[in-house]
Amino acid sequence: MKTYIEPCCDKCWHTKENPCDKFVVCCLEGPLCHSDTDCKNKFTTLKEGLLFERHEEPLIIIGMGTCGLASGAQKVFNRFAELLKLKNITAQIIPTGCVGYCAREVIVDIKLPGQPRVSYSEVTENDVEQLIDSHISSHTVVPDKILGAYILREEENGIKCIHNDPFFKIQQRIVLENCGIINPESIDEYIARGGYLGLNRTLRTMKNTDVLTEVLESGLRGRGGGGFLTGKKWQFAAEQKADQKYLICNADEGDPGAFMDRAILEGDPHRIIEGMLIAAYAIGASEGYVYCRAEYPLAIARLENTIAQAEKYGLMGENILGTGFSFKLKIKKGAGAFVCGEETALIHSIEGKRGMPRPRPPFPAISGLWEKPTIINNVETFANVPAILRHGSGSFSKIGTQSSKGTKVFALSGKITNTGLVEVPMGVTINDVVNDVGGGVPDGKKLKAVQMGGPSGGCLPDYLLDTPIDYDSLKEVGAMMGSGGLVVMDEDTCMVDVARYFMSFIQSESCGKCIPCREGTKRLLEMVDRLTKGDKSLKTAEETLERFKGMIYLDRLSNVIKDTSLCGLGQTAPNPVLSTLRYFKDEYEAHLYDRKCPAKQCSELLTYTIDTDACTGCTVCARKCPQDAILGEKKKAHYIIQEKCIGCDMCRQSCKFDAISVN
Amino acid sequence: MEAVLTKEDKKVFDKYPEGDQSTIIPLLQDVQEIYGYLPEEKVREVARHAGVTISHIYGVATFYNQFRLKPLGKYLIRVCRGTACHVKGSKQILDRLEQELGIKAGDTSPDKMFTIETVACIGACSIAPVITVGDEFHGRLEAKDIPKILKSYRDQAETENPNQ
Numbered sequence: 046m047k048t049y050i051e052p053c054c055d056k057c058w059h060t061k062e063n064p065c066d067k068f069v070v071c072c073l074e075g076p077l078c079h080s081d082t083d084c085k086n087k088f089t090t091l092k093e094g095l096l097f098e099r100h101e102e103p104l105i106i107i108g109m110g111t112c113g114l115a116s117g118a119q120k121v122f123n124r125f126a127e128l129l130k131l132k133n134i135t136a137q138i139i140p141t142g143c144v145g146y147c148a149r150e151v152i153v154d155i156k157l158p159g160q161p162r163v164s165y166s167e168v169t170e171n172d173v174e175q176l177i178d179s180h181i182s183s184h185t186v187v188p189d190k191i192l193g194a195y196i197l198r199e200e201e202n203g204i205k206c207i208h209n210d211p212f213f214k215i216q217q218r219i220v221l222e223n224c225g226i227i228n229p230e231s232i233d234e235y236i237a238r239g240g241y242l243g244l245n246r247t248l249r250t251m252k253n254t255d256v257l258t259e260v261l262e263s264g265l266r267g268r269g270g271g272g273f274l275t276g277k278k279w280q281f282a283a284e285q286k287a288d289q290k291y292l293i294c295n296a297d298e299g300d301p302g303a304f305m306d307r308a309i310l311e312g313d314p315h316r317i318i319e320g321m322l323i324a325a326y327a328i329g330a331s332e333g334y335v336y337c338r339a340e341y342p343l344a345i346a347r348l349e350n351t352i353a354q355a356e357k358y359g360l361m362g363e364n365i366l367g368t369g370f371s372f373k374l375k376i377k378k379g380a381g382a383f384v385c386g387e388e389t390a391l392i393h394s395i396e397g398k399r400g401m402p403r404p405r406p407p408f409p410a411i412s413g414l415w416e417k418p419t420i421i422n423n424v425e426t427f428a429n430v431p432a433i434l435r436h437g438s439g440s441f442s443k444i445g446t447q448s449s450k451g452t453k454v455f456a457l458s459g460k461i462t463n464t465g466l467v468e469v470p471m472g473v474t475i476n477d478v479v480n481d482v483g484g485g486v487p488d489g490k491k492l493k494a495v496q497m498g499g500p501s502g503g504c505l506p507d508y509l510l511d512t513p514i515d516y517d518s519l520k521e522v523g524a525m526m527g528s529g530g531l532v533v534m535d536e537d538t539c540m541v542d543v544a545r546y547f548m549s550f551i552q553s554e555s556c557g558k559c560i561p562c563r564e565g566t567k568r569l570l571e572m573v574d575r576l577t578k579g580d581k582s583l584k585t586a587e588e589t590l591e592r593f594k595g596m597i598y599l600d601r602l603s604n605v606i607k608d609t610s611l612c613g614l615g616q617t618a619p620n621p622v623l624s625t626l627r628y629f630k631d632e633y634e635a636h637l638y639d640r641k642c643p644a645k646q647c648s649e650l651l652t653y654t655i656d657t658d659a660c661t662g663c664t665v666c667a668r669k670c671p672q673d674a675i676l677g678e679k680k681k682a683h684y685i686i687q688e689k690c691i692g693c694d695m696c697r698q699s700c701k702f703d704a705i706s707v708n
Numbered sequence: 709m710e711a712v713l714t715k716e717d718k719k720v721f722d723k724y725p726e727g728d729q730s731t732i733i734p735l736l737q738d739v740q741e742i743y744g745y746l747p748e749e750k751v752r753e754v755a756r757h758a759g760v761t762i763s764h765i766y767g768v769a770t771f772y773n774q775f776r777l778k779p780l781g782k783y784l785i786r787v788c789r790g791t792a793c794h795v796k797g798s799k800q801i802l803d804r805l806e807q808e809l810g811i812k813a814g815d816t817s818p819d820k821m822f823t824i825e826t827v828a829c830i831g832a833c834s835i836a837p838v839i840t841v842g843d844e845f846h847g848r849l850e851a852k853d854i855p856k857i858l859k860s861y862r863d864q865a866e867t868e869n870p871n872q
Contacts, residue, residue, distance in 0.1 A: 112835070116847070302791030302792045394733065397758070458791070698850075
């Protein structure tokens, strides 16, 4: 017996055509339908193997999510394969998803038979030989690459427990439980860790109304941005009478700077599928879609494999677990439109149309895809569902705060030491996440702001970092939970530039259907853009006047867009401007009155000067300058003609003597 | 009709039932997979296949960022413009690329070697700022790394095809 779909003996009759209702439980405690020591041993051995508890060969587990691959995981993988063959060592190389510690990729875990799993970080091709010779062949760990070991005690043989690493310490992993631990391509490993038990309980012991109550009582709120009570939303669809209902998983993670969904899709795809099956049962849907970004090819490949496996095991398709419940799931590749994160736009996209939203009501739960009741939840929401159904709503609702239950996954990025994916209980402060888990701002710089919630969210200044992470507290201070992007900005980040960046993103992603969003975001972008411009672009008095007028109207136009746009994209579009205006007004004023960019980012407001003492007259900058704005004789100090300079920074980048300064 | 659709095209078109509007996007994605962009004559065929007007297809194709109506260069350079990359200087990376190649984002260099595209987020925020060239990632970049990277691909193309 190498997989759970293989029968232990000829008494086992489970197939996808003729499913056994006890299949999932049998996998963990089997055999259930007969008593046989041989069969019992087969089940135990298989489970121990899948949990990496007992194995004959050394296991080499490599993090091969997108961030791992981008850091060279494939090269490390190939090097291991090559050297193991060369050295004639038998070992198993297992690809896994992302454990979340992206800053320390490539992460390689080595587990020898009977010994704890040891995690190494920042492994390159060149380290592979040492890892094999030392750890695998001589059973001696390589100390300078060690991240930690998966052990229960704090320390063992001089190796620290990985969960005591500050990055993992305050994390509480429900959604990411298996990410970076299991092989995401193996349904058996998922089942061995209790996967599909939630589905088992749902289908075999609960009515659909029981499921709705359980999810409602858990207090789970949508993790995609809105924060609507998931159970309530499902109830609306469940109450509808229709010949067909649809369930959609929104995996069109369009927020720039967010990659939570990607990591779950790549690292533990069965969890999402299980969550969807439970939801489909609760609302009475028999067909579903996963709408996934085409930019995530690995996630799509993993999903395809997951669906095929679930079908093979009889956990998807007709008559699941012999309960008469059927569910079919298809993948739709999104074609790149931020607005498709909006429910009605996403539905139009699946229907093959331009992804434009429509007014609500009717809400999709009443009339959605092909005018049938449709429930759309995002990846993380579905990924929370299996644990709720497996352990009961109480286990979930005891985590978090009064109004926000459970945990939240954040993608930490920007100017922070430990970029990566973290899952923390609701109610911890932003400070805990940024400084404890994230390790603070690198290079001794000062933290300026934390941007939360993507383009619809807001920037919070350092003095608000004690704000607890829950839906309502964040809303109060002008940010939002959003889908979970958390970008840290330091003193070198210009907040006016950040506002301009988000406005230019939103403006180009506005679908153009309603006027406030289409025209308003364009005007708003122009206003912010003008603030970052200096004499070089603003030549006439009128242009300078417009610049001042823009600043006066910024707030008012923002509120008009907010109040009158058709969909969520437009209604939240001015948030980056409003929040930076609220907390970083001094920077706006420096741009406006002094025509200076304090963070030295807005190129037109910068003055480049050459330090005549440091300049050796090597002429490199003069040759690089695209404007011919640098003059000087060979071996003599050079000068910049300010009127010609466009602030492209080429001279500073090319100077080997640090002779060029910016102000 | 035979002249317009090659054997490979036909295989793709046959995957989807005729007259079904919901197949437009997957079909366009498959066509682009083959050609790297959407050639006009194929777009006409997609319209015929789905039973809608060409303007409808044009509307869909221009709405989504993924679709291109112009052919690509040999190497597609995708510059991530996500928030994390932005605060770490991806604008400077893009500026430098545009300067070195003498083209703007969305265009192809005259020698048909490189196309520059910006994307909202690649999801590799840990190695920001990041670009991909073909399938390869280049992370933790500085603007001054760009000429070296471009040169490595030019050299690679030369080794593959020394006559050009």
